[in-house]
Amino acid sequence: MPREAPYLAVADVLRLRILAGEWRIGERLPSRARLAVEYGVGRNVIQRAMDRLIIEGLLEGRAGSGTYVRTPRERLRLVRSRHRERTSREGSLPRQDRRERGRADAWDSHSQVRVPAPGPIAERLAISPGALCVCTQYEFLADGQPVQLSESWEPMAITDGTPIVLPETGPLAGKGVVERMRSIGVVVSTVVEVPRPARATPVQANLLGISAGDLVLQIERTIFDTDGRPVETADMVIPDMRREVVYEFGVDRP
CATH class of the missing domain: 1.10.10.10 (Winged helix-like DNA-binding domain superfamily/Winged helix DNA-binding domain)
Structure with a gap:
């Protein structure tokens, strides 16, 4: 052995x-x-x-x-589930979600338009480096405490000239990528997430109220439409000391 x-x-x-x-x-x-x-x-x-x-x-x-x-601290559970996202949009949360404490209940955001896509982002979005995107920075809060950061990129070739070009303004502000894209005829079919452990940078630590170098979970998320085209990619940062990330998978029934 x-x-x-x-x-x-x-x-x-x-x-x-x-x-x-x-x-x-x-x-x-x-x-x-x-x-x-x-x-x-x-x-x-x-x-x-x-x-x-x-x-x-x-x-x-x-x-x-x-x-x-370390002084023992409770790590609040963060469930990532396609089923949960679908039902929460319908206004009926599964039982385990109603028991999930510390869930983000507010967020701050700032969007910039016509931002040239850096090389790694362009590769994830299958666009040319420098192609124009909307970049949105998010800070998610639970009971007024920062619990997650996110940086989202959407190609302007998809949303430019539509009411949803800015994720947090307009008729579908805050409704999420799936619903916003559906409103302009783009149907999302797949979400791919790649979680990686990392250390908080000084900027991340300052925003999250932790120390630089503390452990965080970085989740690289990319959302694809039914043609396999990436329509959004994001980098999420979650402080390990505060959150326990759990992935929930449904089982297809015959």
């Missing part, structure tokens, strides 16, 4: 020591160098082990200070 990765073995031992109370809540752990000597591994192994425990919510890193045992 394959051996367990060294950082996982170190994480297991550190977890047991933390849960046993060897280090109290708020207490700083020994330095990576000291732990590396104690366990006979490289500092990078210790760092990966600590990163894992940070993800689990047992530790927190403080820039320029070290790694500390």
